[in-house]
Amino acid sequence: MRTEILPLAAAKAILSLSTKYMMDTLRNQIIGYFERFIPIHYDPDLAKLKERWTAVFNTKPRYWPSRSEYFSLAVFFHELNVLHFLPWFLYLISEEGLVKILEIAPGDEEYAFRETEVMRKVTLGCKRLEDASRDDLYRTILSKHPECTDPKCNNDLRIYWLKNIEYTPTISLEPRAAFLELERGVPHVPAYWYEHWCQDPSDDRPAPLMRAPCVLCRTLWIRGERDRSRHIWDSLPWYFKIDVENR
Numbered sequence: 001m002r003t004e005i006l007p008l009a010a011a012k013a014i015l016s017l018s019t020k021y022m023m024d025t026l027r028n029q030i031i032g033y034f035e036r037f038i039p040i041h042y043d044p045d046l047a048k049l050k051e052r053w054t055a056v057f058n059t060k061p062r063y064w065p066s067r068s069e070y071f072s073l074a075v076f077f078h079e080l081n082v083l084h085f086l087p088w089f090l091y092l093i094s095e096e097g098l099v100k101i102l103e104i105a106p107g108d109e110e111y112a113f114r115e116t117e118v119m120r121k122v123t124l125g126c127k128r129l130e131d132a133s134r135d136d137l138y139r140t141i142l143s144k145h146p147e148c149t150d151p152k153c154n155n156d157l158r159i160y161w162l163k164n165i166e167y168t169p170t171i172s173l174e175p176r177a178a179f180l181e182l183e184r185g186v187p188h189v190p191a192y193w194y195e196h197w198c199q200d201p202s203d204d205r206p207a208p209l210m211r212a213p214c215v216l217c218r219t220l221w222i223r224g225e226r227d228r229s230r231h232i233w234d235s236l237p238w239y240f241k242i243d244v245e246n247r
Ligand SMILES: [Zn+2]
Pocket: 145, 148, 149, 150, 153, 154, 213, 214, 215, 216, 217, 218
């Protein structure tokens, strides 16, 4: 089972049957197989992780799995008590933010999961995660390097990015993308990282560019954002209240 790729349905069936009939060796093997694709430890390259996942499990390889597929897998692993996979799925479901989760309505694919324990964990975890993440972002964007000599160094950008935090689900990829721009070392970066929240959606003009902070402050911000993303990952089980030790 080390090298071949199993269709998702087959892998799920093996996990279900080996759990039902208490075939521990087979169960551990198939859990090990899933562990090759489902991250349980921090990896800064989230996009690459998603690609790897998509390549293996997604029936529509050009797209990332839909949120209802994440829900369905989270419920599946939850029911089979493979809890250390849950943080990853709950994180993916939460990525668009609490507002989008609360807006799930009859007729939506995700509606079927409304009364599940997984939905309860997603809703509460997402709220905790957004609050903590917003705090971290505020701290980073308000920070200024002690040796920075320019009193106006990062003020313009700071005001725009702080405004953004109020309108963006802070755990989404958008804030991270904005900081990646800073890492590229460009002299100007977009003022909005999620412009449609702040502008008329029919207005497709690109976001205005703002002067990036000086090298010292830039380094400080990038480090702050890396810490935030690592903190999110390390604390996912806590945010979603899942005992990952329990296999
Ligand atoms: Zn500076």
